[in-house]
Amino acid sequence: MPDNKRHITRFVLLCILLLGIGQFCFALVPESRQTKAGHFNEEKLAKFRSNRDFSYENNSPMNDSIRERIRYYIHEFLKFIFSDKGAAPYIRYTVLAAIIVAAIVYLTGGKYQWFLAKESNVKAGIVALPQDDITQIDLESLANRASQNKDYRLSIRYHYLHLLSLLNEHQYIDWHKDKTNTDYLHEIKPPDIKAQFKQNTVVFDYVWYGQFQVNDQQFYAIRESFRKLTESLQNRTGKE
């Protein structure tokens, strides 16, 4: 391609020519118009630095309003936490973890049982039931804790829920949130289980929905009845 080579050669010559013209023109500028390097006056700089109005880093908030002071201290704290020159890394991560935990507690409204171990369930009052699987909750512990606190109504509730959980586990019933106790009673086929469950259901209905008070003696009798059915279920292998 001779034409291409010729064009490239012309372009290179043109560039050299332009550079040469530029150098020539710069040499023609008078010496008086050439730039001189300036120097700072150290005395003036020191005077400015001593003036509080020009001190941006250590601006004391004592003369400002309360709002400005609060903002200043928050700013200083965040700077201390997050800047490389500030707090040690472990302090930084501790503070961050505390902020995250506080946010979780605030957002969940304190209902963070799912977040912690089962032990937290025991400390709670009335536990919301999971929609599909009531075996997720340690109902026996809850029932025992409630009876220790002499809250027999709540204890009977947990005992009954534990029964439902076992019946579901052994496939005598199919647990679902919309079903009533009567629905479950219709689902149970073995006559002995059905009879015992019916008796316990009536008791639960009276105590939980009917708000009947239960004394110590009544509670022990009810708990014994629940225990018998629980044992019957645990001794069986499955749906019959």
Added chain:
Amino acid sequence: MIQMQENKLFETRTDFTTLCEAVAKIKKELAKVIVGQEAMIDLLLIAILTNGHSLIEGVPGVAKTLAAKLLAKSIDAGFSRIQFTPDLMPSDVIGTSVYNMGKGEFQFKPGPIFSNLVLIDEINRAPAKTQSALFEVMEERQVSLDGTSYPMQPPFLVVATQNPIEHEGTYRLPEAQLDRFLFKITVNYPSVDEEEQILNVHDAGKHRVQTDAVSQVLTASELVAFQKQIFEVTIDASLKKYIARIVSTTRNHRDIYLGASPRASIHIMNAAKARAAVSGRDFVTPSDIKEITSPVLCHRIILSPEKEMEGIRAEELINLLVQSVEVPR
């Protein structure tokens, strides 16, 4: 150790023995003539105990009117029957003022609505103008005419029958009037066995004799006392919330054009209380609520046009809605 028998463990706070006996007697009387239809009779009895009006819907010939007549017959109280027709006027129902020549003044002549138990037969054959005459009397139990209010004597109960809206010569009842009915009781055809039993009764000629044999087993004052006793039934706060949540779902559902009113919530609660009392309990359970939700709500909601075109029934949709609400336990 004390015996684990619920009747020994818990002493009922309100004794419903007399009420339960009276209900059993009425059922026995009605069963002399009506074969089957237990669900309809149960709901009718709950309605009269709740002091609520009932709307019975079904095809002709399924004992709607007969059930209402016999129920009235079993109660010793005033009874009147109004046959609704397209030319019926409001004054034919509530009454009118007639000029008394002797006294020289207008006097109010009460209409057939002034009774204790009023049977309105084929209510949806009258136009809206006549239907509106029932608004005040059904809700406020009084009739206002010429600036004077005429209160109804308790008990005042309306039992209305209607054919399905698709039938010839029927009007759709206004929503405001439908809302005043406690229940819409849908009556279906009897089963084959029940129909065979009906034929046997008629073949033996016992039907007419038995209709006359239905006797009065409850007085008006007893009924009013039972109605007051129903309010002593306890309902847990969680169950009130359960009712509110069920009713609320009808207002936020894409397949429902018009949801149920707060009056529906009140009616569900009262009917559940009556159902509990009839069962001998002085407290409500979720089963009581679930059982009566459909008859209380089915006539109060209006389905979206798409669902009506698809042939979905209100009862089916209500059952789905109830399934979406968690039972408090």
